[in-house]
Every structure is written in structure tokens, then in C-alpha cells.
Amino acid sequence: xxxxxxxxxxxxxxxxxxxxxxxxxxKGELIAIVGHNGAGKSTLLKILANCILxxxxxxxxxxxxxxDRMSLVRKxxxxxxxxxxxxxxxxxxxxxxxxxxxxxPFSRIEQMLNEFDLLSFRKNKIQILSKGLKQRVSIARxxxxxxxxxxxxxxxxxxxxxxxxxxxxxxNNFHSQExxxxxTSHRPEEIREFATRxxxxxxxxxxxxxxxEQYFRSETHQKLYKELYTQ
Amino acid sequence: xxxxIVTLTLHDLATAFxxxxxxxxxxxPLFVFTSLxxxxxxxxxxxxxxxxxIQTEIYNPVILRTIKAxxxxxxxxxxxxxxxxxxxxxxxxxxGLLIRSEKNQDSLCLVVLRKDSRITLSIVEALSTVQQANxxxxxxxxxxxxxxQESEIQKKSLPTWVLMLVLLISFIIIPAQVAEEKEKxxxxxxxQTPIREIDWLFxxxxxxxxxxxxxxxxxxxxxxxxxxxxxxxAVYLGLGSFCFSSYxxxxxxxxxNQASARTLGVIFYLPNIxxxxxxxxxxxxxAIAPFLTSYQFYKPVSAIxxxxxxxxxxxxxxxxxxxxxxxxxxxxxxxxxxxxxM
Numbered sequence: 024x025x026x027x028x029x030x031x032x033x034x035x036x037x038x039x040x041x042x043x044x045x046x047x048x049x050k051g052e053l054i055a056i057v058g059h060n061g062a063g064k065s066t067l068l069k070i071l072a073n074c075i076l077x078x079x080x081x082x083x084x085x086x087x088x089x090x091d092r093m094s095l096v097r098k099x100x101x102x103x104x105x106x107x108x109x110x111x112x113x114x115x116x117x118x119x120x121x122x123x124x125x126x127x128p129f130s131r132i133e134q135m136l137n138e139f140d141l142l143s144f145r146k147n148k149i150q151i152l153s154k155g156l157k158q159r160v161s162i163a164r165x166x167x168x169x170x171x172x173x174x175x176x177x178x179x180x181x182x183x184x185x186x187x188x189x190x191x192x193x194x195n196n197f198h199s200q201e202x203x204x205x206x207t208s209h210r211p212e213e214i215r216e217f218a219t220r221x222x223x224x225x226x227x228x229x230x231x232x233x234x235x236e237q238y239f240r241s242e243t244h245q246k247l248y249k250e251l252y253t254q
Numbered sequence: 255x256x257x258x259i260v261t262l263t264l265h266d267l268a269t270a271f272x273x274x275x276x277x278x279x280x281x282x283p284l285f286v287f288t289s290l291x292x293x294x295x296x297x298x299x300x301x302x303x304x305x306x307x308i309q310t311e312i313y314n315p316v317i318l319r320t321i322k323a324x325x326x327x328x329x330x331x332x333x334x335x336x337x338x339x340x341x342x343x344x345x346x347x348x349x350g351l352l353i354r355s356e357k358n359q360d361s362l363c364l365v366v367l368r369k370d371s372r373i374t375l376s377i378v379e380a381l382s383t384v385q386q387a388n389x390x391x392x393x394x395x396x397x398x399x400x401x402x403q404e405s406e407i408q409k410k411s412l413p414t415w416v417l418m419l420v421l422l423i424s425f426i427i428i429p430a431q432v433a434e435e436k437e438k439x440x441x442x443x444x445x446q447t448p449i450r451e452i453d454w455l456f457x458x459x460x461x462x463x464x465x466x467x468x469x470x471x472x473x474x475x476x477x478x479x480x481x482x483x484x485x486x487x488a489v490y491l492g493l494g495s496f497c498f499s500s501y502x503x504x505x506x507x508x509x510x511n512q513a514s515a516r517t518l519g520v521i522f523y524l525p526n527i528x529x530x531x532x533x534x535x536x537x538x539x540x541a542i543a544p545f546l547t548s549y550q551f552y553k554p555v556s557a558i559x560x561x562x563x564x565x566x567x568x569x570x571x572x573x574x575x576x577x578x579x580x581x582x583x584x585x586x587x588x589x590x591x592x593x594x595x596m
Contacts, residue, residue, distance in 0.1 A: 099446075
């Protein structure tokens with residue numbers, strides 16, 4: 024197993040947070056975490072990305088405890104819902120800063136700019152870019168060290184149909200490169216085509232953990248999701 | 255339209271409460287009022303003049319007898335030597351120190367904190383009146399008045415300006431920058447790279463120290479102020495910038511956003527700047543100021559710049575700055591490890 028999550032807990036209050044949650048992820052899986060707002064999706068992802076500390080439980084990534092952050096920074100790429108880029112600086116500067124910190128040659132930046140169609144925006148300040156472009160820069164930045172695991176928090180939030188399609192295309196591409204991908208979404212219908220597994224979180228608890236086909240075959244789970252969605 | 259304006263105004267007020275800006279509106283006048291109350295009043299009522307005499311000094315017996323006899327006018331303190339006398343003077347335990355004049359053995363030299371102060375004028379006037387009552391008009395007992403701080407007004411105020419610069423960068427600029435990185439999740443992004451928490455803290459600390467030292471150097475270049483004891487001054491500036499940058503980082507860490515950091519910064523800035531800078535004008539503030547970290551910076555900087563003091567004689571002050579800096583740095587490290595308000 025590439026990722027092992029055991030009894031992971033992070034409570035904000037009695038109802039909000041993440042309550043004892045366990046699951047495993049194999050290498051190369053593309054997993055969608057689905058749930059309504061406040062279900063604990065982002066909390067789970069942020070814990071995996073080492074952005075917040077859990078109250079209890081353990082996470083092992085390739086057998087390494089998540090607490091050993093320095094051993095895992097090159098293994099995990101995290102793309103937050105709102106791109107956290109240095110707004111006053113250019114696209115190129117943002118990538119160069121992270122390349123320097125990762126000790127990655129600048130040729131990789133050229134590769135990323137090219138791959139994400141950012142060449143013409145390289146000198147543009149982040150603050151003048153559209154949300155979709157910012158998201159692309161954010162993804163390019165997280166891919167700089169070529170991590171085998173990618174975490175995306177609501178990657179399509181606030182994007183129009185075309186951009187959403189583009190992002191999912193990217194996820195598919197990464198999946199075909201045998202990267203393990205975990206992402207959160209509100210809309211299971213959108214991910215039907217390519218997610219290999221669905222985890223449903225409800226009020227901080229994992230209530231479904233099976234293949235996409237199984238999920239869409241199961242009326243109970245569809246009903247549960249519909250209930251969540253209409254809440 | 256009016257309804258919309260009222261709604262928006264109420265919203266702005268609510269935001270000011272939420273981001274704690276409103277506390278400043280209450281805190282600033284309250285603080286200034288308290289400080290003003292503590293400044294030595296221009297007393298109309300009579301106060302005894304506190305005169306220091308050196309035990310080992312051989313004074314003119316007539317002068318000594320006369321001054322001691324005027325117990326309603328003078329309060330006499332006997333001090334072991336001139337150094338102790340100067341220290342008492344700086345600590346405002348006495349108003350003036352009488353030593354034998356080098357020019358005329360029969361007359362006295364009055365050592366005061368400031369030559370142009372009201373208290374100096376009162377002492378000279380009182381001694382002159384006493385002399386006239388006892389001896390009639392003769393050669394004045396006071397042949398010389400020596401201030402402890404002889405430098406010109408610009409240089410006299412230099413320690414206050416240096417303190418102001420240091421505190422402005424430490425308590426206003428640094429906390430806002432730290433809070434901005436937290437608010438925009440930039441710190442979390444940086445922590446996705448192979449940097450350790452301590453690396454980030456050191457980077458912020460060096461940013462603060464460089465900014466402070468550059469600002470002070472710039473001030474010196476502009477004012478063309480000469481520093482007698484440059485090595486001691488440099489060490490103190492380094493220590494002060496370390497301590498207060500560390501403070502600033504901690505303040506930033508205690509806040510979730512820039513608005514809160516600015517408010518907290520001002521709340522720390524005012525109490526630190528005013529008592530230290532105003533301690534020369536108030537005995538009450540002189541008593542409070544030593545409890546502030548800023549005073550442990552202001553006092554030695556003032557002594558180095560105005561009296562040519564050396565760092566070797568200011569060990570308590572540099573040690574307290576170093577320890578305060580280390581303590582706040584450790585607290586910041588603890589908070590970043592806990593991902594406090596991130």
C-alpha cells in the first residue's frame with residue numbers, strides 16, 4: 024500500500040472535523056473524496072499534505088510516518104482550493120522560488136511552462152491572472168519535484184465548464200503516468216468517467232469506500248449522496 | 255440610499271470589531287491619557303530639591319553648613335563617590351549633584367541631567383537665595399553647571415528616534431508580513447518544500463534584523479551623527495534587532511490576519527515606545543520603564559550614544575535582550591510547529 028490512513032481524527036467541534044477514519048490507497052489509484060460542505064474532505068486532504076496536524080491517528084506513506092515531513096515533501100504535491108501563490112510576483116518567479124527550494128534545475132520550469140501552456144504568461148504577475156490560470160500555475164508548482172502522489176482540494180471549484188474539463192484532462196494525464204491522485208469534489212457525476220474509487224465523507228465520517236462502478240450501482244449510496252447534496 | 259449607507263457603515267463597524275481595529279480606537283487614547291498623567295507635573299506646590307553630596311569630597315564648610323541647615327529647601331543625600339552620584343542622577347533619585355569646582359576651590363560645580371531644565375534653574379535660584387541671605391552678594395557658590403548629557407539637541411533625541419525605528423519595524427512591519435503569509439496560506443505553500451520550520455523563522459529573523467540595521471544606518475547617514483563607541487553600538491544594535499525582530503515574528507504568529515497583526519502591533523508599540531522615550535521626563539515612568547524590554551535597549555543605546563558608555567558595563571541589559579529574543583523565538587518555533595492559526 025502506498026498510503027495507509029489509520030484512525031485519523033481531527034475535531035473542530037462535536038460535529039465538524041474528521042472522526043476516526045481509516046482507508047488505504049494503492050499506487051496509481053485515482054481517488055475522489057466526495058461529500059457536502061463541512062464533511063471533512065479538505066481536512067483529510069490538508070492532513071495528508073501536512074498543512075494541519077491531526078489530533079490522533081497515523082498516516083503512513085510508503086511506510087514513512089507523515090510526521091517525518093522532510094522525508095515526504097518530494098513525494099506529495101498538494102494543490103489547494105485557492106491557489107496560494109505570491110501575487111505580487113510573476114509566474115516565472117513563483118516557479119523559480121520553489122525550484123530553488125527543491126534544488127530543481129531551471130530547465131524543469133521551462134518544461135512546466137510549456138506543459139501547462141503558461142509560456143506566454145511567464146512574465147505576468149499572478150494578481151492579474153484569471154482563476155483558471157492561477158490554478159494551472161499552482162498545479163505546475165506542485166509538480167515541480169515530480170511527486171508520485173498528488174492531492175487536489177476542489178480543483179474545479181469556481182471554474183467554468185471548459186476549464187473544469189481541462190483540469191480533469193490533466194488529472195487523467197497524471198493518472199496515466201502512474202501517479203497516485205486523491206482529489207475532493209462536490210459532484211460525483213463529473214468524476215464518473217475516470218475516478219477508480221470513491222470515498223464518501225458525511226459529518227466527518229467515512230460512509231462509503233468502494234469502486235466508482237459499485238458506487239453508481241448502489242442505490243443506497245446514490246440516495247445518501249442525494250440526501251447530502253440536498254441538505 | 256441612506257438605509258444602504260447606514261447598513262454599510264454598520265458593516266464597516268462590525269468589520270472593525272471583527273478584525274480588532276476597534277480596540278485601537280479605545281486603546282490609543284486610553285494609553286496616551288495614562289502616559290500624560292504619569293509625566294512629571296509642572297508643580298505649583300513647593301517640592302524639596304534633592305541634592306547629592308559626595309562623602310569623600312572636601313566642601314567649603316560654610317557652604318556645606320548653610321545648605322544642610324536649609325532642610326525645608328533641600329533634601330541632602332550622602333553618596334560614596336561621583337560615579338554613584340551620576341547614577342543616582344540618571345535614575346532621578348536626586349535632582350543635582352554638588353562637587354568641588356575644578357576652577358575655584360571655594361565654589362561648587364553643579365552636575366545636573368540637563369542644563370536647560372526647570373529643575374536646574376530651581377537649584378541655582380535656591381542656592382543663590384540661600385547664599386544671599388547668609389552672606390550677602392559675594393562670588394557665587396556655583397561657578398559651573400555641568401549637564402550629564404552635553405550633546406546637542408539632535409543627538410540628545412537620537413536614542414528616541416533609534417528606538418522608534420526599531421519598534422516600528424518590529425511591531426508594525428514584521429507582524430503584518432508574518433500574518434500576511436499565514437492569511438494567504440503562503441507559509442503553508444513554503445512548508446510543502448524541503449525547508450524546515452526553523453529555516454523559515456531564521457529567514458524572517460534576518461529580514462527583520464537587516465531592515466532594522468539598514469534603517470538605523472540610513473538615519474545616521476542622513477543626520478551625520480558620530481558614534482564614539484562604534485563597536486558597542488553595533489553589538490547593541492545587533493542584539494536589539496534580534497530581540498525585537500523575534501518579538502515581531504511572535505506577534506505575527508499570534509494573529510490570523512494582517513488586520514489583527516496591525517492592531518496587536520500598535521498595542522505593543524505604544525507601551526514600549528512611550529515609557530522608554532518619556533522616562534527622561536517622568537520619575538514615575540522611569541520607575542515603570544525598566545520592566546519593558548524596549549527600555550533594556552533604549553537605556554544602553556542612550557548611554558553609548560550620549561555618554562560614550564561601553565557594552566562591558568551594560569551586561570544586564572544585553573543579557574536581558576538576548577534572553578527575551580531567544581524566548582520569543584522559541585515561542586514562535588513552537589507555534590509554527592503546531593501550525594498555529596494556519
